[in-house]
Amino acid sequence: xxxxxxxxxxxxxxxxRTCEAACKMENFxxxxxxxxxxxxxxxxxxxxxxxVYVPMNCMHCENPSCMMACPxxxxxxNEYGVVLVxxxxxxxCKYCVAACPYGAIDIYEExxxxxxxxxxxxxxxxxxxxxxxxxxxxxAFKCTLxxxxxxxxxxxxxxxxxxxxTTPACVLVCPTGARLFGDLDDPNDLINIRIAEKRAVQxxxxxxxxxxxxxxxTK
Amino acid sequence: xxxxxxxxxxxAAAIVFLxxxxxxxxxxxxAPRKVTTTSTVVSVSTATTTSTVERTVEKTVPTTVTxxxxxxxxxxxxxxxxxxxxxxxxxxxxRTTTKTTTVTETTTTTSTITTTxxxxxPLTLLELAEAIRRGEIDVGxxxxxxxxQRFHNIHANVLGLACQTCHQASKYPxxxxxxxxxVAEKLVxxxxxxxxxxxxVCIGCHRQNSIARPFYMPFYGLYNVTSGASG
Numbered sequence: 001x002x003x004x005x006x007x008x009x010x011x012x013x014x015x016x017r018t019c020e021a022a023c024k025m026e027n028f029x030x031x032x033x034x035x036x037x038x039x040x041x042x043x044x045x046x047x048x049x050x051x052v053y054v055p056m057n058c059m060h061c062e063n064p065s066c067m068m069a070c071p072x073x074x075x076x077x078n079e080y081g082v083v084l085v086x087x088x089x090x091x092x093c094k095y096c097v098a099a100c101p102y103g104a105i106d107i108y109e110e111x112x113x114x115x116x117x118x119x120x121x122x123x124x125x126x127x128x129x130x131x132x133x134x135x136x137x138x139x140a141f142k143c144t145l146x147x148x149x150x151x152x153x154x155x156x157x158x159x160x161x162x163x164x165x166t167t168p169a170c171v172l173v174c175p176t177g178a179r180l181f182g183d184l185d186d187p188n189d190l191i192n193i194r195i196a197e198k199r200a201v202q203x204x205x206x207x208x209x210x211x212x213x214x215x216x217x218t219k
Numbered sequence: 220x221x222x223x224x225x226x227x228x229x230x231a232a233a234i235v236f237l238x239x240x241x242x243x244x245x246x247x248x249x250a251p252r253k254v255t256t257t258s259t260v261v262s263v264s265t266a267t268t269t270s271t272v273e274r275t276v277e278k279t280v281p282t283t284v285t286x287x288x289x290x291x292x293x294x295x296x297x298x299x300x301x302x303x304x305x306x307x308x309x310x311x312x313x314r315t316t317t318k319t320t321t322v323t324e325t326t327t328t329t330s331t332i333t334t335t336x337x338x339x340x341p342l343t344l345l346e347l348a349e350a351i352r353r354g355e356i357d358v359g360x361x362x363x364x365x366x367x368q369r370f371h372n373i374h375a376n377v378l379g380l381a382c383q384t385c386h387q388a389s390k391y392p393x394x395x396x397x398x399x400x401x402v403a404e405k406l407v408x409x410x411x412x413x414x415x416x417x418x419x420v421c422i423g424c425h426r427q428n429s430i431a432r433p434f435y436m437p438f439y440g441l442y443n444v445t446s447g448a449s450g
Binding site: 063065068069071091092093094095097099100101103208 | 362363364368369370415416418419421422425426427432433434435436437
């Protein structure tokens with residue numbers, strides 16, 4: 001069984017937020033909502049100061065607290081380690097929003113980029129979208145690790161992340177290569193080699209959620 | 220028969236008297252007391268009213284008679300038939316009211332001492348959670364975070380957590396160290412939008428092997444993830 005995850009190298013991240021934009025475009029995320037956002041703060045003392053950027057998205061935890069908190073079992077972890085929301089089952093109670101320690105889940109609201117005008121991109125009917133993009137107002141939605149991009153490939157037995165078509169959008173667009181996508185269950189995968197080399201860590205380990213997104217941190 | 224073997228009649232009488240006194244005393248103490256009080260109040264009131272009315276009765280001599288008489292005679296006749304009557308009317312009224320009140324008091328002294336060893340068992344949080352899931356404690360049927368919905372009903376109403384327990388403010392009053400905690404200002408002002416709760420607050424109770432339903436696992440060892448409906 002595969003377990004896909006991400007490695008984010010904070011020493012490489014320059015805070016350009018291309019990943020944010022790519023995520024929004026790829027997944028039809030409405031204005032004001034984010035599946036991926038970049039935190040930033042300053043460290044050090046003058047004159048040796050610099051800014052740290054930390055891209056945050058769903059950690060696709062091995063023990064997802066959102067799944068545990070859901071009263072209707074609308075959140076499931078699939079066989080590839082991706083935590084997904086079933087929009088039909090979701091009742092919009094926001095328990096998952098409250099339980100997630102990473103603030104990764106949000107509630108979908110129908111909003112357009114312009115008040116009286118819908119872009120052709122926004123007018124794409126729901127039937128033509130992937131089921132993971134058929135959001136419902138008032139219900140939870142979150143990062144899918146671009147499962148729709150590599151779902152078919154992995155079912156065909158191909159290895160996701162090896163071609164641009166089967167790589168998550170945020171990973172694909174990162175100009176500095178700060179993001180890496182791979183199978184955490186495969187010891188020979190580049191992601192595992194990098195995690196070991198750079199001693200990558202998980203965020204908020206004390207919650208015991210065991211995130212599948214690792215960070216290479218700055219000192 | 221010897222003198223010593225005889226019973227002293229005075230002693231026997233004294234013993235009998237003592238026993239009777241004790242029995243009567245006990246009977247007096249134990250027996251229910253009944254006190255009957257009857258009071259009768261009789262009130263008599265007499266009122267006499269005297270009224271005097273003076274009236275003048277005037278009788279008119281018919282003209283057929285006076286026309287034939289002289290003026291002097293007519294005046295005399297008129298004086299004769301006009302007289303004043305005095306009517307005196309006396310009314311005497313006597314009222315008698317009798318009121319009888321009977322108060323009966325019965326005093327019975329009964330004392331019962333019952334020793335109950337059983338004490339109510341305190342409800343643990345786990346049992347409380349199970350009671351909520353079974354529907355024995357009404358926390359509403361709407362799953363949601365808003366006030367009045369299950370989330371806040373459970374945490375604020377059933378568990379009695381104050382707002383500040385979870386919605387901690389980022390800033391304390393400047394003189395916080397100089398004042399006692401219980402007089403500290405409310406960190407969450409009423410009517411204002413409350414801030415997002417730091418998940419570190421939730422982890423205290425909602426981790427595995429803790430008191431509430433586990434959402435978070437310990438970050439060591441092996442885990443078995445099972446999903447299910449929450450409370």
